[in-house]
Amino acid sequence: MSTDFQQARVALGVRLRELRVDAGLSGRELAGRCGWLPSKVSKLENGKQTPKPDDLAAWAQAVGRPAKLAELKGRLTGLEVTYRSWRRQLATGHRARQEIAAAEHLNSRVIRAYEATVIPGIFQTADYARHVLTHNADLRQTPRDTEEAVRARMKRQASLYEPGREFRALVWEGALRARVCPPDVLAAQLDRMAGLIGLDTVQLGVVPFEAALTITPRHGFWIYDERLVIVETLNAEMWLDDPADIALYGKAWERLDAAAAYGRTAHFLIARARAALDTA
Template identity: 60%
Template sequence: MSTDFQRAREALGVRLHQLRVGSGLTGRQLAERLAWPPSKISKLENGRQTATEADLNAWAEATGQPALVSSLHADLRGMETQYQSWKRRLAAGHRRAQVEAGQEERSAGLIRAYELTTIPGVLQTPDYARHVLASGALLHQSPRDTEDAVRERMRRQELLYEPGRRFRLLLWEGALRALVCPRDMLAAQLDRLTGLIGLDTVDLGIIPFAADLPLTLRHGFWIHDEEHVTVETINAALWLDSAADVALYTRAWTMYDQVAVRGSQAHRLIAAARRPLGPS
């Protein structure tokens, strides 16, 4: 399947191929010069492997074109703007990813989001966030900087109290009941949600189990103003900024919003999920 990311990776591979050929090196000769397996040269040139910055540095140096490093890095950054694998994004741990998420949120006046399975990060308690982030680190086998990441996630929540901000967040009712942390911690998380209903910067809608859905339940997503959409899959984070993509996700959000409940009805759904978890 052809994707914008794959096409960009192939285009970068063509540039690398041209650099090698222009230097008079065969693929095997370049591999020997870099102490790489020949298969890596082939995969990079044919767009079957994503280069790292270190790969690009070495390639430019070995082909006698060190001045092109910054241009090659720009190609890589442009490609990864749209698609970043979690393996690469979390190579330095979760804290950096939280910092980047905070920067995105600070740049937007209106954020609309839809989440299917978890409470949004900007609404999480520290204990809930700790379990979500730790499970992510376990899945991706990334550095365990959970406490630093929790602190950054809590810092992101300062935006909830800035006048003029708007967070319009939709949750499926199942997210209120998913035991992604111990029961007492989920109870505290639901108590926090109850306290946030009515905050002037937060519009929290809950899609009930019994709702007549206008659209099947899909993956979660975040819309930042009318500029771009972020989507997190199990293996990658996507940044979609074409007008068509933003319009599509806005239409999906609006369809979910039409069946979401708020105010006292949302309170009742949270209370129903909270009741089996025991007393406060």
């Protein structure tokens, strides 16, 4: 769980405790008014459990402060907007998440991305995307809407050819070699990557294995203009709009960019990865 999310959940718990104490109620008394076990009150106040909107409504009513519900829900919304679990996002499949990503692309003029383990979605071939989405659905046991999600991802790629947009993508060389699909599918994907180099709206850099680094590759992230950073982890996605967070990820991107190869050297690295498929 992200530190930012946990800190926000603890802060919400502290606020709930303040309201209870101000009302002169013990944890057991509040639990009785809400029809809960006392342990639930403890978990909520100590940031060990994320409250549901109904929990907050019951709490505000129990402490005699129904007017505080709007404040509490605002805190919960802020917490959930920052930390979006894949379980919730993919409850109905992958297509909806692809459409959300498309909307962010359309609302942005300059997108900077870094991926360490996978080809960026906006550059993926349909076959490659199909394998990646299938693996994710298997891991998370989410509904299978793979073909709809693939079509949504391919539709999103139309923005690559729109004048006025700029995609600055960095890929760790390992992502070019990760066998998340059969060799022939990966070969076609690498050909697609090579073909993007030189496109007016795309700046594609590859961070070589041999590069001297001032930052470890770590996880992927996307920076949308200077207003939003989206970070994907195994269990969740974080949407960060705090200026300090955006500046931090911008600095990380610049350090990786300084180590990246472009143009003919990037072509060579892609060709090297493709050649390795023939010798495996």
